Amino acid sequence: MMIVQLTYFKSSGKYYSSGSYSTSKQHLFEVWEEVQVMANSRELPDLIRGHSDFTTLVRVPDHPNDYPQLITPARSFAPQEQTILAPGNHLLTITGSGTKADPKRFHCSNCHKEFGLMLNPTTQECNK
Numbered sequence: 001m002m003i004v005q006l007t008y009f010k011s012s013g014k015y016y017s018s019g020s021y022s023t024s025k026q027h028l029f030e031v032w033e034e035v036q037v038m039a040n041s042r043e044l045p046d047l048i049r050g051h052s053d054f055t056t057l058v059r060v061p062d063h064p065n066d067y068p069q070l071i072t073p074a075r076s077f078a079p080q081e082q083t084i085l086a087p088g089n090h091l092l093t094i095t096g097s098g099t100k101a102d103p104k105r106f107h108c109s110n111c112h113k114e115f116g117l118m119l120n121p122t123t124q125e126c127n128k
């Protein structure tokens, strides 16, 4: 087990706080991937679940080849739901994480239908 030290910076670049956890991963790239997943799902160690986006500096001091690595949250990953009011007062919720397996789409709470993001919700009525 190795300790992973994390330093969190706001988008402005200002220091925010720090955190750490122990990992069973052997390789640095695996550790970085692990941190990337936590950053994407906003579950970074020592922060409140669902926290806002931070740039994370990763250090693994016990690893012989350690060097500083910066992780930024994947922008396409949006667990927070966004809503859009479409013409005819239809409330559209954007769902999906934006990955190939789970592409972003609209769900209309009025028509109970799902649409791909090809729809332009500000000019098109979803039930037409």
Ligand SMILES: [Zn+2]
Pocket: 090, 091, 108, 109, 110, 111, 112, 126, 127
């Ligand atoms: Zn609708």
